[in-house]
Amino acid sequence: MDHPIKQVAITGGTHGNELTGVYLVKHWSAYPDEVTRDSFSTELHLANPDANQQVRRYIDQDLNRQFNIHDLNNPELTGCEQQRAKDLNKLLGPKEDPRVDFVIDLHTTTANMGMSLIFNTNDPLVVGMAFYVKQKMPHATLFYHPSDRLEDNFLTSVGRLNGFLIEAGPIAQGLLNHHVYSESQTAVTHALDYLEKVNQGETIDLPSQMSGYQFIEKIPLPEDASGEIIAMVHPNLQNKDYQPINPGDPLFITLAGETIPYAGDATVYGAFINEAAYYDQHIGLSLMKKVDVALEDTK
Amino acid sequence: MDHPIKQVAITGGTHGNELTGVYLVKHWSAYPDEVTRDSFSTELHLANPDANQQVRRYIDQDLNRQFNIHDLNNPELTGCEQQRAKDLNKLLGPKEDPRVDFVIDLHTTTANMGMSLIFNTNDPLVVGMAFYVKQKMPHATLFYHPSDRLEDNFLTSVGRLNGFLIEAGPIAQGLLNHHVYSESQTAVTHALDYLEKVNQGETIDLPSQMSGYQFIEKIPLPEDASGEIIAMVHPNLQNKDYQPINPGDPLFITLAGETIPYAGDATVYGAFINEAAYYDQHIGLSLMKKVDVALEDTK
Numbered sequence: 329m330d331h332p333i334k335q336v337a338i339t340g341g342t343h344g345n346e347l348t349g350v351y352l353v354k355h356w357s358a359y360p361d362e363v364t365r366d367s368f369s370t371e372l373h374l375a376n377p378d379a380n381q382q383v384r385r386y387i388d389q390d391l392n393r394q395f396n397i398h399d400l401n402n403p404e405l406t407g408c409e410q411q412r413a414k415d416l417n418k419l420l421g422p423k424e425d426p427r428v429d430f431v432i433d434l435h436t437t438t439a440n441m442g443m444s445l446i447f448n449t450n451d452p453l454v455v456g457m458a459f460y461v462k463q464k465m466p467h468a469t470l471f472y473h474p475s476d477r478l479e480d481n482f483l484t485s486v487g488r489l490n491g492f493l494i495e496a497g498p499i500a501q502g503l504l505n506h507h508v509y510s511e512s513q514t515a516v517t518h519a520l521d522y523l524e525k526v527n528q529g530e531t532i533d534l535p536s537q538m539s540g541y542q543f544i545e546k547i548p549l550p551e552d553a554s555g556e557i558i559a560m561v562h563p564n565l566q567n568k569d570y571q572p573i574n575p576g577d578p579l580f581i582t583l584a585g586e587t588i589p590y591a592g593d594a595t596v597y598g599a600f601i602n603e604a605a606y607y608d609q610h611i612g613l614s615l616m617k618k619v620d621v622a623l624e625d626t627k
Numbered sequence: 628m629d630h631p632i633k634q635v636a637i638t639g640g641t642h643g644n645e646l647t648g649v650y651l652v653k654h655w656s657a658y659p660d661e662v663t664r665d666s667f668s669t670e671l672h673l674a675n676p677d678a679n680q681q682v683r684r685y686i687d688q689d690l691n692r693q694f695n696i697h698d699l700n701n702p703e704l705t706g707c708e709q710q711r712a713k714d715l716n717k718l719l720g721p722k723e724d725p726r727v728d729f730v731i732d733l734h735t736t737t738a739n740m741g742m743s744l745i746f747n748t749n750d751p752l753v754v755g756m757a758f759y760v761k762q763k764m765p766h767a768t769l770f771y772h773p774s775d776r777l778e779d780n781f782l783t784s785v786g787r788l789n790g791f792l793i794e795a796g797p798i799a800q801g802l803l804n805h806h807v808y809s810e811s812q813t814a815v816t817h818a819l820d821y822l823e824k825v826n827q828g829e830t831i832d833l834p835s836q837m838s839g840y841q842f843i844e845k846i847p848l849p850e851d852a853s854g855e856i857i858a859m860v861h862p863n864l865q866n867k868d869y870q871p872i873n874p875g876d877p878l879f880i881t882l883a884g885e886t887i888p889y890a891g892d893a894t895v896y897g898a899f900i901n902e903a904a905y906y907d908q909h910i911g912l913s914l915m916k917k918v919d920v921a922l923e924d925t926k
Contacts, residue, residue: 500799504859604801
């Protein structure tokens with residue numbers, strides 16, 4: 329029988345201060361049985377050891393924005409993470425014809441996003457994995473952000489199938505929290521079980537669609553004329569990821585206590601609300617729309 | 628009338644990734660009336676602008692461990708924060724005969740410590756401030772850590788009175804949270820009001836003692852033979868700052884899921900439980916004992 333998936337990579341520490349993935353990779357290196365399945369090989373990688381050493385998200389650039397095909401093939405990009413992306417592309421890819429079928433990349437967020445399953449393709453094998461994990465972990469949220477695999481700049485896009493990013497929170501950077509660790513471990517276990525079932529030709533009973541959220545845009549933190557941050561996420565919005573934001577709802581509050589409402593004209597939903605890693609770009613949150621994600625027939 | 632307090636310094640960003648104090652100092656610089664009182668002068672300082680620029684706790688050393696009198700007077704200590712401590716000692720001190728009477732230093736923690744009022748002296752003026760702020764904010768916790776002012780290595784010890792550290796959490800590093808911001812702002816307001824009342828000779832009705840916690844020791848995260856962290860704070864202990872830890876209670880859980888209990892023989896209390904900033908030293912928590920803090924008669 330032909331197994332569609334032969335090689336799976338699990339990557340941790342793509343952001344060097346997100347320790348959950350780092351320590352899960354270390355743990356699985358000592359207990360490889362937990363991530364071993366009969367029908368495919370699993371490999372484990374620390375994605376950004378230099379940044380991890382310094383407990384920083386990145387040294388020069390955000391590694392998880394460096395995997396666009398043009399950037400990977402641009403010899404002028406020589407920053408630490410630009411070079412590391414090229415090394416990972418050699419190791420796991422190359423992107424144009426990847427050795428690895430599937431990359432599961434482990435992330436955490438300071439936002440109250442619980443267990444979010446981020447996937448960037450409507451490929452039924454990937455959507456099926458998201459549906460399968462959500463069936464096993466009903467509190468998980470589907471975060472759909474479709475993109476062209478070659479143009480996509482996430483590490484997961486180096487796999488043949490535009491893979492799977494596990495985003496668990498809320499957790500501060502630079503530490504471990506057993507709940508977040510255990511949730512991430514469980515989600516990976518289910519994801520690998522799913523691939524094993526697919527390879528073995530097992531019938532997997534999945535719905536034809538599930539509710540999720542699709543990325544619309546990022547909303548900047550308010551700035552003054554000199555570009556300084558002058559407001560923070562409003563307390564009514566803090567921790568309210570995936571809950572509705574209606575026109576006129578409080579979005580930000582200035583340092584002096586003035587509320588800034590949402591000026592849009594339709595109900596949206598927040599994600600990555602008050603994510604520390606986005607302060608360098610003065611981003612306050614992502615806006616999402618509620619969508620029904622369809623699982624297309626694979627036959 | 629002789630005013631015991633003439634000069635108060637409020638410092639923020641002593642740890643460069645604790646943004647609450649940084650943005651409060653920026654806010655008060657624009658709205659100085661909020662921290663102005665009739666009977667003394669208030670000055671505002673960003674304590675570690677270089678680390679703040681990089682959104683890191685420190686560049687070379689933890690600034691808030693550099694104010695021991697021997698280190699301040701040691702010309703061989705030339706790291707970024709060692710030098711910065713000497714500059715702050717010139718600006719606010721010198722420690723042996725300080726210009727500034729009182730330093731209020733603003734901090735945040737990833738631990739669930741709420742509003743903690745940390746003070747390192749039994750001087751009645753300082754203890755009185757802690758009592759006064761706790762009267763106004765009854766949910767605040769008194770964190771008593773007595774030390775000799777000249778030997779003390781905290782920034783607050785540069786003031787003539789071994790001052791006052793406001794530690795608010797839980798909050799991730801590198802972001803603002805309005806609740807933590809507002810709580811810190813309120814605590815400083817009460818602290819300044821207290822100094823104003825003292826200076827004006829007002830009668831302040833304070834109890835002769837209040838319950839608090841006194842620092843005992845720091846407990847390391849379990850390591851393997853090569854010095855790698857192999858366990859994290861146990862989920863039963865996470866977020867349980869200032870709650871009792873009894874002999875045999877779970878303290879840590881290994882990456883593989885094995886529980887490590889507390890091996891002490893008396894009930895203690897945790898603080899700084901899973902503080903991200905202490906991972907560099909592999910510290911899991913502080914142990915505290917419950918104490919009655921006495922306010923000595925000032926007459």
